[in-house]
Amino acid sequence: MAQTSSSTIAFDYDPGKLDNSVLLSLYEKMIKPRLIEEKMLILLRQGKISKWFSGIGQEAIAVGVCEVLNKDEYILPMHRNLGIFTGREIPLNRLFSQWQGKANGFTKGRDRSFHFGTQEYKIVGMISHLGPQFGVADGIALGNLLKKNKQVCAVFTGEGGTSEGDIHEALNVASVWQLPVLFCIENNGYGLSTPTAEQYNCEHLADRGKGYGMETHIIDGNNILEVYTRLKEIVESMRETPRPVMIEFKTFRMRGHEEASGTKYVPQDLMDQWAAKDPITNYAEFLRNANILTEEKEVEIKTAIVHEINENLDIAFAEDPIDSSESNELNDVFKEFVYQEVKPNIETQELRLVDAISEGLKQSMERHENLVIMGQDIAEYGGVFKITEGFLDAFGKERVRNTPICESAIVSAAMGLSINGFKSVMEMQFADFVASGFNPIVNYLAKTQYRWEQNADVVIRMPCGAGVGAGPFHSQTNEAWFTHTPGLKVVYPAFPYDAKGLLATSIEDPNPVLFFEHKALYRSVRQQVPTDYYTIPLGKAALLKEGKDVSIITYGAGVHWAIEELETMDAVSAELIDLRTLAPLDTEAIFNSVKKTGKVIILQEDSRFGGIASDIAAMIADECFEALDAPIKRVASLDTPIPFAANLETIYLSKRKFKQELLELLRY
Structure with missing residues (x-):
């Protein structure tokens, strides 16, 4: 000593x-x-x-x-x-x-x-x-x-x-x-x-x-x-x-x-x-x-x-200066993910969108023993939309975790779980609340794979959207915040079948995924959905309706708004594309449709300026200019916060303008 x-x-x-x-x-x-x-x-x-x-x-x-x-x-x-x-x-x-x-x-x-x-x-x-x-x-x-x-x-x-x-x-x-x-x-x-x-x-x-x-x-x-x-x-x-x-x-x-x-x-x-x-x-x-x-x-x-x-x-x-290429840089933004298709079984059941998401999440929990879900009130209470109801009994408190009201810390904790070999799904109680967890999403989850090859195996569920009279802080559809950020994948299903399969794939994918779920569709949309686990590839749009006069490009609630209007317009031969995934974006499906019809209208629920419709319009202008027979139309909600009162919300939403804008485009 x-x-x-x-x-x-x-x-x-x-x-x-x-x-x-x-x-x-x-x-x-x-x-x-x-x-x-x-x-x-x-x-x-x-x-x-x-x-x-x-x-x-x-x-x-x-x-x-x-x-x-x-x-x-x-x-x-x-x-x-x-x-x-x-x-x-x-x-x-x-x-x-x-x-x-x-x-x-x-x-x-x-x-x-x-x-x-x-x-x-x-x-x-x-x-x-x-x-x-x-x-x-x-x-x-x-x-x-x-x-x-x-x-x-x-x-x-x-x-x-x-x-x-x-x-x-x-x-x-x-x-x-x-x-x-x-x-x-x-x-x-x-x-x-x-x-x-x-x-x-x-x-x-x-x-x-x-x-x-x-x-x-x-x-x-x-x-x-x-x-x-x-x-x-x-x-x-x-x-x-x-x-x-x-x-x-x-x-x-x-x-x-x-x-x-x-x-x-x-x-x-x-x-x-x-x-x-x-x-x-x-x-x-x-x-x-x-x-x-x-x-x-x-x-x-x-x-x-x-x-x-x-x-x-x-x-x-003595080491040479760093050398790279555009393709090298782009390829390193995401961890490689080889999609493995799991085909749907024949047996189906009618499910609401909310039920399909719940079933998809539950089957993923059964499939991945290292999957942890976290969120406010998701355990005993089952979440504010009851998507995780019964999960606590099925999977235990270690894997179904109530969290304090602290979005940023839980997003960061999800990153830590990924570093330590786990998958995680975080429920952002409302997509609006993501602002409180924005920093770790765009600066940590999105950038770590590119920076030092550490993936963020994280899915953040984002209940979003207007049409339910919830006002400025419970009604936003803020997907454009994240489609702008390299390193994030953004999924936005409109139907129960897609929601279940896309959620399964999002959880399989080792990269960070923002999974948007429209609240107004939770209990209003029903569909026959396979009973077993299945997957749908990210980045593949769905062609819901073929046509020759005009291409309608949309996603989320916009899909249902477009279907509703087209049912009253028998004379219109419209091609309807549901994007389903916004990042990666199925540009091939978009360009093929526009080159076929020569006219395109892009419908989004989000406010107009800076929305994803703007980028899609720019892409179409770059790639399909000679095929266009009319200006590209963007239909979006007002550039205001989302109001509470029903009549004001109606004025705000792009739904009310869609038919008029479509008819103007067809007359051009």
Whole structure:
């Protein structure tokens, strides 16, 4: 056991029963990221890397966390946690290639610095929006609970990030579900240039944990022995008694938010105070006083690391610049999905749209044992539309999970489940509420496959649409928000048969799918539906009616509006196409129809400007211009919020204008 009484050391190190080899190893693991950083700062000034977020002064935290977790336990670090990446022994040439945007990195040049993950090393990198990281950790931890593997997941944020709503949601979910997540908050004094006094109004961030019913600890983040020994005890306890634990590490950021921002806003006496608490210089002095780190050993360690850095830099610098093609980039947006057709059986039953969705979801739960469904009130209550009624008895509370009202955290948790090998379906109680979970959908689910080849095996069910007098916040059909975002698939069935088969395929598909379900059609549309499980391919429109005079392109409730009007227009030979899937879009079916009829009208329930009809019209103009005999017509609802009163809703909806616009087009 090593002891020291040197008055020059800022910390009272207590090695307890730690072996000297462990004490020395902790030094080696801290000095390595420090030496790498010092080299990176030189390369930054030389213009050989583009940006750097320094963790100098905080190495003890990353190293301590990494050392107490097993290699197969996930860690979700931030951009100041280089010690996590080196502690997991990622080859340095791959890290250097990543920072230079080269192919041997982890993102094929598509993202920078530490914005990446790797299943090989069980690391899940951050996104710039910070907050969703905590929710993703929730999902990974939930997966661990379901696997009963007694594993812990650790996730990082700075004190600035704790103000984000996503983080508060995720902390609440972790506490309610008792998820084994180690929430690591590096309280390093400043969020960019904003001091902590202007970020939160409590003495310690750890105090917030009490409000979530969560165990919390405050640890001196610059004292490697305190970090290591206390975390080791906490993590071992979490494995045996799964629960979330919040750790506030008191530390300081010795350099700017990133190097370009500098530190002029920090008082010099504060910088001097924390410089005296440097985690590496203090610990090295302790080891020297205890005769554990000799001068020769110190030189040997540093020399070996410097050689390793230089050798791997040579490898990275010698690597050719990233090369790609348009097809490569497009092909990597989605994880490859080979559609396997499951043909429908002969026996059918008449089902409403709501029943077909429920049956499809239930049969998918039976087919995929790793499928978890989550949403507000979906368990005992069966969901507000009763789609999951009876599911709790059939599949149990572990797989049918009521959630708090926190859309963002649950979307992020679904992402975490995918990382940990699960499928998930989240019920967005109303599609309107997706605004509260928008960030992780468009910035995490949509982009992670493209960035570092991690798919989001997630389906988000979206009860949507007007016609039920529900007003501005329960009536939107907001599919265009997501068809604009590469990396998302968007499905919008109009009939029970399609809904059941398309939902099955959406769940089979390993990519994120927004599955829109029109509320006004739930109980008003009936159809004969096969009783067994079957699939329908995404991206294939349905030709509901053949004709020669005009092509009607629509989806969702628009399909039924068009059918209703055509039944009163016997003389019109119209071709009616139900898109069924908006992303991917069946452009072949659209173009073939337009070239056949020469006239086209696109009907959507959504407001006109920026809707999907606009893009379809542009595509038709590009591809079918010479076949057109009339201008392309777009029929859409008013560019206003959706009103409540029935007569106002009628004025709003595009349904009232469709017949008139169709007749005008036919007369052209």
